[in-house]
Amino acid sequence: MSIKVTQQEAVTVLTLTGRFDALMSREFKSCISGLINNKRLYMVIDMSSVDFIDSSGMGALVGGVRGVIKEQGEIRIAGLSPEVQTIFELTRLHRIFDIYETVDRACASFS
Amino acid sequence: MSIKVTQQEAVTVLTLTGRFDALMSREFKSCISGLINNKRLYMVIDMSSVDFIDSSGMGALVGGVRGVIKEQGEIRIAGLSPEVQTIFELTRLHRIFDIYETVDRACASFS
């Protein structure tokens, strides 16, 4: 489980690896609030290496979207693998996200 | 944990993957006796994808060497990773093996 933060011009990319459960949610939330504090308000969440997500992870994503929008920023999500589909279907939370196939497309969409 | 058997000209290569513990030993032993029965008596054991070996695995290797030599065959071992060193040092069983750096070198040594 890890979160890597890289800057691609104006866009901050968060690459999540491993299980997006309550442990990663804890890190994800503090990571997002750190970025908001530093006025990094355009983010792409790269989920392509997330092999599992539960409702804690989904909740953290929703909270992240809300927090960033409140500060007039934007979060986009890229690289959803089939492993994460089950919970998207059950919670129907995918409707709150801006979803792109790849990180590159998500980054490009900002310009 | 898996054992893949391939034929490289006169030499049979057994590629072991995963943990070489009592479970793999059981498979390894039946695999070796099958090969002996079929008069496949020149073997290379590719250990490069073995990430763990315990005394059951070592015992199965020693038994394999003995069984093949008894039938005038030969077993050579290739690709020992650092993960397997601990037990080699403790049991000193490496002295019974013909060890090569790579499968190719081990195969070439037969000709």
Add this chain to the structure above:
Amino acid sequence: MHYLLEIPAALESLRIAAPFTTAVLQELPEIRDRDRIIRELTLVASEAVTNALCHGSVTGLTIRLEYDLAPDAIIISVTDYGSGFDLETVVPPDLVLFQEGGYGVYIMKSIMDVVSYEKTDDGNYLVLRKSWERQ
């Protein structure tokens, strides 16, 4: 087959419970839709264990995660030693509100055939059962 894990009641224990769950679910027989069922059971187990660790957790205590695997069914049970709750009064999430939480029990009920919860002298005992066609 019965598999039992007992771990400290702290969120960090997810690092132990998750690979345990993965390993046990690999023992599922070759049934139809096996991969999907494994994915769903992995999710349910994570929800149940996380609830036990977060809500049912008192530092210094433990939780237990058990799997009973039969050819045609699995029972997941989770025991915690917290103050417990009333499963029947948990309201399902309102799916148009985009809540950040409150999905765990709903997910369990959506995926499993039986979800039951019992407060006993020896802890709070959540039992989750799912069966499939025997092959």
Add this chain to the structure above:
Amino acid sequence: MHYLLEIPAALESLRIAAPFTTAVLQELPEIRDRDRIIRELTLVASEAVTNALCHGSVTGLTIRLEYDLAPDAIIISVTDYGSGFDLETVVPPDLVLFQEGGYGVYIMKSIMDVVSYEKTDDGNYLVLRKSWERQ
């Protein structure tokens, strides 16, 4: 931290015990020679569990694997419900004979600081302890 696993007394249970061990040993603190110590403890655990499953095993019964992790030491304990044996009379392997077996107890004693074994009413209890310099 205390972690407990209970599994059926069958060799196939290695598929559950091994990832459990891997996960628990990842919790070791950042000590000197951490990787080597983890490799050695992985080996010792495999030897102890395999013995319990092979020699100490009666079908239908279980074995227990426990880890007690402190900042400066680990205790691995394995309980089986077989007929037991006498640890003191196990002869170390003759390293020039290239034996195929008989290395398990010798490996445990070589790597661990304490190896003790006790037959109790509640099973045979093998306790293995290793400590390291606290960092």
